[in-house]
Amino acid sequence: MADDFKSRLIEFLENHRGLVVVFFCLPASFLFNLLLAAQRTLRLLFSSPHKHDERVKAIQKQIHKWNKVPKEERKLLCTSRPNWLSLSTTFYRKDLCHQINLDLFDVLELDERNLTVRVEPMVTVGEITKFLIPKGYTLAVTLEIADATLGGLALGTGMTTHSHQVGLYQESVVSYEVVLHDGSLVRATKAENSDLYRTLPWSHGSLGFLVALTLKLVRVKPFIKLTYLPIEGQKNYCDMVRMLSGDTSSDHPTADYVEATIFSHDKAVIMTGTYSDYDRNLSVNHITKWYKPWFYKYAETFLKKGKHTELVPLREYLLRHNRAIFWVVESMIPFGNNPLFRLFFGWLLPPKPAFLKYTTTPGVRAYTFTRQVFQDIVLPIRKLEEQIDTSDKLFDAYPLLVYPCRIYDHGPASGQLKRPRQEYLVEGTNYAVYNDLGIYGVPGYVKRKEKYDPVQAMREMEKFTRDVGGFSFLYADIFMTRKEFEEMFDLTLYEKVREKYGAEGSFPHLYDKVKPEIDVFEIGRQLKIK
Numbered sequence: 001m002a003d004d005f006k007s008r009l010i011e012f013l014e015n016h017r018g019l020v021v022v023f024f025c026l027p028a029s030f031l032f033n034l035l036l037a038a039q040r041t042l043r044l045l046f047s048s049p050h051k052h053d054e055r056v057k058a059i060q061k062q063i064h065k066w067n068k069v070p071k072e073e074r075k076l077l078c079t080s081r082p083n084w085l086s087l088s089t090t091f092y093r094k095d096l097c098h099q100i101n102l103d104l105f106d107v108l109e110l111d112e113r114n115l116t117v118r119v120e121p122m123v124t125v126g127e128i129t130k131f132l133i134p135k136g137y138t139l140a141v142t143l144e145i146a147d148a149t150l151g152g153l154a155l156g157t158g159m160t161t162h163s164h165q166v167g168l169y170q171e172s173v174v175s176y177e178v179v180l181h182d183g184s185l186v187r188a189t190k191a192e193n194s195d196l197y198r199t200l201p202w203s204h205g206s207l208g209f210l211v212a213l214t215l216k217l218v219r220v221k222p223f224i225k226l227t228y229l230p231i232e233g234q235k236n237y238c239d240m241v242r243m244l245s246g247d248t249s250s251d252h253p254t255a256d257y258v259e260a261t262i263f264s265h266d267k268a269v270i271m272t273g274t275y276s277d278y279d280r281n282l283s284v285n286h287i288t289k290w291y292k293p294w295f296y297k298y299a300e301t302f303l304k305k306g307k308h309t310e311l312v313p314l315r316e317y318l319l320r321h322n323r324a325i326f327w328v329v330e331s332m333i334p335f336g337n338n339p340l341f342r343l344f345f346g347w348l349l350p351p352k353p354a355f356l357k358y359t360t361t362p363g364v365r366a367y368t369f370t371r372q373v374f375q376d377i378v379l380p381i382r383k384l385e386e387q388i389d390t391s392d393k394l395f396d397a398y399p400l401l402v403y404p405c406r407i408y409d410h411g412p413a414s415g416q417l418k419r420p421r422q423e424y425l426v427e428g429t430n431y432a433v434y435n436d437l438g439i440y441g442v443p444g445y446v447k448r449k450e451k452y453d454p455v456q457a458m459r460e461m462e463k464f465t466r467d468v469g470g471f472s473f474l475y476a477d478i479f480m481t482r483k484e485f486e487e488m489f490d491l492t493l494y495e496k497v498r499e500k501y502g503a504e505g506s507f508p509h510l511y512d513k514v515k516p517e518i519d520v521f522e523i524g525r526q527l528k529i530k
Contacts, residue, residue: 021333022333022345026345026348026351029348029351030348030352033352040105043105047105047106048106049106049107049108049109052106052108055103055104055211056177056179056211059100059101060179060183061183063077063100063179063181063183063209064183066100067181067182067183069098074098074506075096075097076096076097076505076508077098077100077181077209077506077507078094078097078098078099078100078507079094079099079100079101079102079205088514089374089475090477090514090516090517091365091517092513092517093517097508102122102209102211104120104122104151104211104212105120105123106119106120107120107123107127107128107131108120108212110132110137112137115137115219116174116214116216116217117215117217118213118215119150119212119215120211121149121150121154121210121211121212121213122149122151123149123151124146124147124148125142125143125144125145125146125147125148125149125150125153125319126147126319128150129142129318129319130315132217133315136219136221137217137218137220138218138220138314139172139217139218140162140166140172140215140216140217140218141153141158141159141162141163141166141167141168141171141172142160142162143158143160143169144160144318144321144322144326145319145322145325145353146319147352147353151210153169154169154173154201154213155200155201155202155205156201156204156473156474156475157201157202157473157474159378160257160318161258161273161403162218162257163406164244164245164246164258164403164405164406164433165252165253165256166216166218166406167405167407167431168201168405168406168407170201170202171408172215173201173213173215173216174189174216175187175188175189175197175213175214176188176189176200176210176213177210177211177212177213178196178200178207178209178210178211179208179209180501180502181208181501181502181503181506181507182502185211186208186501188200195496195497195500196208196497196501198410198413198414198493199497201415201416201417202416202417202510203494203510204514205507205513206507206508206510206513207497207498207501207503207507208501208503208507220314221275221276222278222313222314223276223277223278223279223284223311223314224257224275224276224311224312224313224317225274225275225276225279225282225309225310226257226273226285226309226311226317227271227272227273227307228269228307228308228309229269229270229302230267230268230302230303230304230305230306231268231269232266232267233266234265234266237262237267238384238388240270241270241381241384241402241404244258244270244272244404245258245381245404245433245435246433247381247382247404247426247433249426254274255272256273256274256275257272257273257274258271258273258403258404259271259401259402259403259404261299261300261399261400261402262388262398262399262400262401263300263303263398265392267303269299269302271299273312275314278311279311282309282310282311283310284310284312284313285310285311285312286312286313287312287316287317287320288316288320288322290323290342290346290347290349291339291346292342293342294324294327294329294336294337295320295321295324296321296324296326296327297324322350323349323350324336324337324349325350326401326440327440328374328440329350330441331441331442332351336349365518369454369516369518370452371442371454372441372442372443372446373397373439373441373442373457373458374440374476374477375438375458375461375472375476375477376436376437376438376472376473376475377436377470377471377472377473378405378407378434378437378471378473379434379437379465379468379470380420380421380424380432380433380434380435380470381404381433381434381435383468384435386468387435387437388400388437390460390461390464391437391439394457394460394461395439395443395444395445395461396443397439397440397441397443397444400437400438400439401436401437401438401439401440402436402437403435403436403438404433404435405433405434405435406432406433406434407420407431407432407433407434408420408430408431409430409431413492413493414493415493415494416490416491416493416494416510417471417489417490418469418488418489420432420434420469421469424469434470436473443457455479458477458479459479462478462479462480462488463484465488466484466487470488471489472488474514477516478515478516482511485511486511491510494510
């Protein structure tokens, strides 16, 4: 009887998940967010950039204390930041590590002459855009999710729709300041500790503790002049994206921002943006207002309306995907873009990613793992048609996100990213144009209640990625063995750096840090049995 009731309850919750999210998750998430906001406000009130050195010394003191523990009794080092505050989909077992508190939340210095900003690693995208944009600047690479931390992006990775001009997030980092396993503080730049500088990106906290970083800025104007280009035919929209991103010519691309949202195999809307002052001939669209359509839904309307140009305030453009978390919220609240829902409840969105993670039980984790896909995969843009076809076959999940991005060839031993293949390089340059393929939401097979093996599907996607010389963002679940992981990424320099800077035996290895805490291969076997 109890098992029957439990199965019926689970079936009800699955079939009415939108109501559960609206009447429980959204209000609870809103209150949760208020608590976090109050905490951030207190931090701002007591902001103390001048005490940065003191905070770093406190971190060093914690590590010196760890070093006094007998070697055979030491646990590997990690930060004490809760898993639920991370945007990663995985839950790394921090309870098995010695945790170091990093109380580092301040903007330290704005250098307007050299166009850089020095920050502590816990500063978020939302906070830095509020700080910089009124002064006429933004980061060269600004992620769309407000809760992402600048330090997390530096030790992981990130890209934006400006990346076809500047490359990945790591290209915008001038210097890293890192506390090593022995408590020593080192600075890593292209010229100083250059091997560490090249391997900190994609290291995910497996080499040391980041305590500050300096990032490049770009000058901006208050608006983005945003043009929506609806295109039919796969080859037509793929060719257009390649042209706008600079893949077909070494001439500098004219648009400051380029992205595409693919709504079906044959239909896409390409968006181009340029910095702009106010133009009385164009309407201003405040796209992040709570009552406005979700951005991707708004973009989709131009498949019928045709080409359109408008002004969007810069910060609203940069955070345009925040409200619907791209289109992930649709799988939680299928009616969330309804005008009445937006009007009365839109102010509750988005559900706080930290709250969703905080309330994720092992059962919920297994449930979402088998019924959703959330992946960002970086692939050569010359293989764009093949990417879309492969994703369509394996997941049947639309929309798809496409962000073009330069991947630079920094020569041999340049870090975890392999050099772009010669055939992908743009003639006359030292870079190739790749693109992020964002696959988010519920696969079509799951929606239709057809047979779907998430492990097999992702392993096939990862094989395709390795075969064409691409790579997976490591914040999301990976499905590779250690051997396959080392085929996708070049760990030659990374392993040397781990030995040289004392990370081996002190910090978890990169693969161990990013692999799922659940046994994906066992889940795959169980699904095949069923």
